[in-house]
Amino acid sequence: MPISSDQLVDFLKKCRWFAGKARQVVLASVIQQIPFGEATIWIVEVGYEEGDTERYQLPVISVSEMPGFSTAQTLILEVDGRYLVDAIYTETFRYNLYTHIYNAESYGEPTARMAFVRGKGLEAEDLPEHISTRVLPVDSSNSALVFGEKYFLKLYRKLFQLPNPEVEMIEFLTEHSDFRQMPAFCGSMTLKSLGQPDITLGMMQRMVDAQxxxxxxxxxxxxxxxxxxxxxxxxxxxxxxxxxxxxxxxxxxxxxxxxxxxxxxxxxxxxxxxxxxxxxxxxxxxxxxxxxxxxxxxxxxxxxxxxxxxxxxxxxxxxxxxxxxxxxxxxxxxxxxxxxxxxxxxxxxxxxxxxxxxxxxxxxxxxxxxxxxxxxxxxxxxxxxxxxxxxxxxxxxxxxxxxxxxxxxxxxxxxxxxxxxxxxxxxxxxxxxxxxxxxxxxxxxxxxxxxxxxxxxxxxxxxxxxxxxxxxxxxxxxxxxxxxxxxxxxxx
Known part of the structure; x- marks a missing residue:
C-alpha cells in the first residue's frame, strides 16, 4: 500500500518508541524495503526542522482483519477493507523471526539481506512447530517480543549506521567468557546492504525473572x-x-x-x-x-x-x-x-x-x-x-x-x-x-x-x-x- 509522508508522520507520533515526538517533523519517507515472508521491513527516514535526520525500523504487513491485540500504534493505514499494521502484532511475523534466528538463516537479496545469528543462549532443542509469542506492552524506545516465555527479543526501532554496541557486548560475554550475570545472547538480526555499514535490527536474549x-x-x-x-x-x-x-x-x-x-x-x-x-x-x-x-x-x-x-x-x-x-x-x-x-x-x-x-x-x-x-x-x-x-x-x-x-x-x-x-x-x-x-x-x-x-x-x-x-x-x-x-x- 502506498503511504504519504503525512500518514507516516501521524502514525509515528502515536508510537511509544518514536524518539522525535518533541521535535518538529518536516518529512518521513520509506527509503528501503526488505521483504520478509509475508511482511516487509521498512527503513523509515525522518527529517526535522532542525538537527540531523533519524532512521527507524518499521516491520509492516497487510491483513484482512485487525490483530486480536491492537493498540493505537498497531494500525498504520486502512485501504479498501485491508489493514496495513505493524507486523510485530501478528503471530506469523513473530514466529518467522524466531525460526530464522533458530536456523541462523539469511533472507533477502545479495544487495540487501537480513542476516540471522544464533547464540549459545538459545537451547539446543528441536525447532518447535509452534512456540508461544507475545508483545510486551513496555514504554520503551524499542519493542520487546517474548518467545516461549524463555527468550526475549529486543527489536531496535531507532537505527544507527554502525553495529549496535549492546549486541557486540552481550555476544562477546556469552560466547567468549564465563561471565553469566547478564541475559545470555541467543541471537541477532542484522541488515546487510551492499556498500553500506551493517545495521543491527534486533537481539534475542534469555528471559530473566526479576522482581x-x-x-x-x-x-x-x-x-x-x-x-x-x-x-x-x-x-x-x-x-x-x-x-x-x-x-x-x-x-x-x-x-x-x-x-x-x-x-x-x-x-x-x-x-x-x-x-x-x-x-x-x-x-x-x-x-x-x-x-x-x-x-x-x-x-x-x-x-x-x-x-x-x-x-x-x-x-x-x-x-x-x-x-x-x-x-x-x-x-x-x-x-x-x-x-x-x-x-x-x-x-x-x-x-x-x-x-x-x-x-x-x-x-x-x-x-x-x-x-x-x-x-x-x-x-x-x-x-x-x-x-x-x-x-x-x-x-x-x-x-x-x-x-x-x-x-x-x-x-x-x-x-x-x-x-x-x-x-x-x-x-x-x-x-x-x-x-x-x-x-x-x-x-x-x-x-x-x-x-x-x-x-x-x-x-x-x-x-x-x-x-x-x-x-x-x-x-x-x-x-x-x-x-x-x-x-x-x-x-x-
Missing part, C-alpha cells in the same frame, strides 16, 4: 535507615553490606571478562593513547563550559544550600582545569577496555539473591561511535558509586520523615551512609578484580582516574538536574565538591 531493579531494592534498604534518622539513630542492616559487596564483586567479574588480550581489535585492551587523553579532555571541557553557563543562568532560583555548593564549584574552575590537564598530560600505564558505559543501580536486576546486569547500549546522549570507545573500567565503577550517592540523597531529601531536619545535618547523614556503602562496594570490586591486575598500574593511578571519572559523571548529571529537577541540583554539586576537596589534598 525489581537495584535502584528500587536499594530504596527498600534505605527505608530502615530513613525511619531511624529523625530519632538520631544510624542504622544499616548487615545484609545491606553483603548485597553491596556482592554487586562490587559482580562488577569486577564483568570487567575481568571484558579484559581479553587474545580478542580481536573490537575487544582487545588498549593503552591510554594521546588521542584518548585528548578525547577525555575535550569531553570534560565541553561539559564544564555548558554546566558553568547553565549554573549561572539558574543560580538565583537555587536554594541557599545549593547556591553555596555552586559557588565552591565555580570558584574551583582553575583547580579543576589544572587537575585534568596534569592527569591527562602525563604517562598513564593503566589500560582501557570496552565497558558497560551507562552503569548505575537501575541497570542491575535482583534475581534469586544475585544480580543480572542489563542494557549494555552505552550512554544515551553519546554517539554510537563514542559508546564503543574503550575506557578504564573505573568509569563504570564511578557510575555505580554516583548512583549510590543519588539513592541515599533522593531518599532523604524527598521524604516526609526527614523534611523538618536541618539541611546541613541531613547532608552529613547522607554522606556517612554513602561513604560506608561506597567503600563496601569498592572492596568487593577490588577483591574480584584481584591485585595486581594488568588493567591498573598502581593505587595512585587508580585514585587519580577514579577522581577524574567521578568528576566527569557528576558534571554530566548536573546538566540534567539544572534543566529538569532543580530541587536535585545539590546532589551532583555535592559530588563535584567532594572531588574538589580530594584534588585540593593532592595539591597539598
Amino acid at each position: 525489581k531493579d537495584n535502584w528500587d531494592r536499594t530504596g527498600d534498604y534505605l527505608n530502615d535507615f530513613l525511619y531511624a534518622v529523625p530519632n538520631r539513630v544510624f542504622s544499616i542492616q548487615e545484609d545491606v553490606f553483603e548485597r553491596v559487596g556482592l554487586l562490587g564483586r559482580r562488577t569486577g567479574e564483568m570487567h575481568r571478562a571484558l579484559y581479553n588480550p587474545e580478542a580481536d581489535a573490537t575487544f582487545s585492551p588498549e593503552p591510554f593513547t594521546a588521542d584518548y587523553r585528548k578525547f577525555l579532555q575535550g569531553r570534560l571541557n565541553h561539559l564544564l563550559e555548558s554546566r558553568y553557563n547553565l549554573l549561572i543562568d539558574k543560580y538565583r532560583a537555587l536554594d541557599e544550600q545549593t547556591q553555596a555548593l555552586a559557588w565552591k564549584f565555580m570558584e574551583a574552575k582553575e583547580l579543576i582545569d589544572e587537575f585534568a590537564e596534569e592527569l591527562l598530560s602525563r604517562d598513564i600505564h593503566s589500560q582501557r577496555i570496552r565497558i558497560h558505559g551507562d552503569y548505575h543501580l537501575g541497570q542491575v536486576l535482583n534475581v534469586q539473591n544475585d544480580f543480572i546486569v542489563i542494557d549494555f547500549e552505552g550512554e544515551p546522549e553519546a554517539s554510537i561511535a563514542d559508546r564503543k570507545v574503550k575506557h578504564s573500567p573505573l568509569k563504570d565503577v564511578a557510575g555505580m558509586v554516583r548512583s549510590y550517592h543519588y539513592a541515599v540523597s533522593a531518599k532523604l531529601f524527598e521524604s516526609d520523615e526527614t523534611r523538618y531536619l536541618e539541611p546541613t545535618k541531613l547532608l552529613k547523614v547522607t554522606e556517612r551512609w554513602y561513604k560506608l556503602i561506597r567503600d563496601t562496594y569498592l572492596d568487593g570490586y577490588t577483591e574480584a578484580i584481584g591485585w595486581p591486575h594488568p588493567l591498573f598500574k598502581d593505587q595512585n593511578e587508580i585514585n587519580s582516574l577514579m577522581l577524574y571519572y567521578l568528576l566527569e559523571k557528576a558534571v554530566y548529571e548536573l546538566g540534567y538536574e539544572l534543566s529538569y529537577r532543580p530541587d536535585w541540583v545539590k546532589i551532583p554539586l555535592k559530588g563535584i565538591v567532594d572531588v574538589i576537596r580530594e584534588v585540593e589534598k593532592l595539591h597539598g
